[in-house]
Amino acid sequence: MTLIHTALLCEAQAVIEKYKLKLVQKNPRIYTNEKIVLLVGGIGKENSLKNLEETFKKYKISKALNIGIAGCSDTNIPIGSLFCTNHNLPNIDHLTLQTVDTPKVQQDEYHPSTLYDMEGSYFLDVAKSYLNEKDIFIFKVVSDYLDDTIPPKDFVKKLIQNSISSWEKWI
Numbered sequence: 001m002t003l004i005h006t007a008l009l010c011e012a013q014a015v016i017e018k019y020k021l022k023l024v025q026k027n028p029r030i031y032t033n034e035k036i037v038l039l040v041g042g043i044g045k046e047n048s049l050k051n052l053e054e055t056f057k058k059y060k061i062s063k064a065l066n067i068g069i070a071g072c073s074d075t076n077i078p079i080g081s082l083f084c085t086n087h088n089l090p091n092i093d094h095l096t097l098q099t100v101d102t103p104k105v106q107q108d109e110y111h112p113s114t115l116y117d118m119e120g121s122y123f124l125d126v127a128k129s130y131l132n133e134k135d136i137f138i139f140k141v142v143s144d145y146l147d148d149t150i151p152p153k154d155f156v157k158k159l160i161q162n163s164i165s166s167w168e169k170w171i
Helices: 009-018 044-058 120-128 153-170
Strands: 002-006 022-026 030-033 037-038 063-072 082-084 095-098 116-117 136-144
Touching: 002 009, 002 044, 009 030, 009 037, 009 063, 009 153, 022 153, 037 044, 044 120, 063 120, 063 153, 082 153, 116 136, 120 136, 136 153
Parallel strands: 002 037, 002 063, 063 136, 095 116
Antiparallel strands: 022 030, 030 037, 063 116, 082 136
16 A cells, blocks of 8 residues: 655645545544555654554555645745655656754754755655655645745645646655
């Protein structure tokens, strides 16, 4: 099965709808069909590590994707742009990802053309202990420019929905 990991339910909703996934567990939320296990793992290090570890132990996973939003330090990159942060893939741009423990990073700590999230590196660490790196993908959609506004849930759902056709071939 392919694991799709998101931090937030609003990041997962378009995927749940497109692939007609059924809720099989509530805490953490896990949705499945015959090919996909989708984990809504929660925000941050603790949630990511614990919930991913449990999911890898519970299901026979052969490939893993982390899908989610990320802030970007480069305002020349349009909101809604999709990146793969751990592979150079055809027709998908690549940027580095920095996983932070708090959404508040000092402005002078930002690196140009870098994406910022709160789960990606933890997802990669756990997935690498179960899978070959060629079967692990981190896809991020630019949602903001690292300001203090929290993107609305319906906006996040739409960003992910608009990106699915670009990354779904890696499921």
